[in-house]
Amino acid sequence: MIIVGTGCGPGMITEAAIAVLREATLVYGSERAIGLVRAHIPDGCDLRTITDYRKLRELPDYAVVLSTGDPMLAGLGYLPGRVVPGISSLQVAFARLRLPLTRAAVVAAHGRDHTHAIEEAGREVNRGKIVFLIADPAFSLQELGRALPPATKVAVCEDLGYPEERIALGTAGHLPDVRAGLFVVVAGDF
CATH class of the missing domain: 3.30.950.10 (Tetrapyrrole methylase, C-terminal domain)
Structure with a gap:
């Protein structure tokens, strides 16, 4: 999977993160994280709100998981897969x-x-x-x-x-x- 940092606020997502989102077919995130990047998620992408963080390790390799701010600063960077950093608080x-x-x-x-x-x-x-x-x-x-x-x-x-x-x-x-x-x-x- 790919863990993508959304940045800590509106407009703080990186171009690298946007590029990943534009190619995504399955995206998981909190309501806040989805709200920060919704404009970059392509039409037809399967977009899901995270309801159980314990099950994120079970997602398929092609899943994109949104982490507010930067995934490595108290975020979801502990998950397996590639990490695309975001602008942190x-x-x-x-x-x-x-x-x-x-x-x-x-x-x-x-x-x-x-x-x-x-x-x-x-x-x-x-x-x-x-x-x-x-x-x-x-x-x-x-x-x-x-x-x-x-x-x-x-x-x-x-x-x-x-x-x-x-x-x-x-x-x-x-x-x-x-x-x-x-x-x-x-x-x-x-």
């Missing part, structure tokens, strides 16, 4: 904040143990890294703030790439607010 957040990717430390909290992710983020900030934390709607920014030195800069990046994109800046001692369910957090000395 990490790339967009660091570009918006004008931060070098070489200082990034990625921490995944989306659908995972938040306590462990907060501890990991604290360790990385103390090592001088700029943490890029993939959050989910249940993630507590307040708990993260308590685990960091109060002067640590914190950015909440919401709906990256979408018209409603919002980046709010603060510190661990004076946290920005979270307004959307689709967000990442950038924290460190920047």
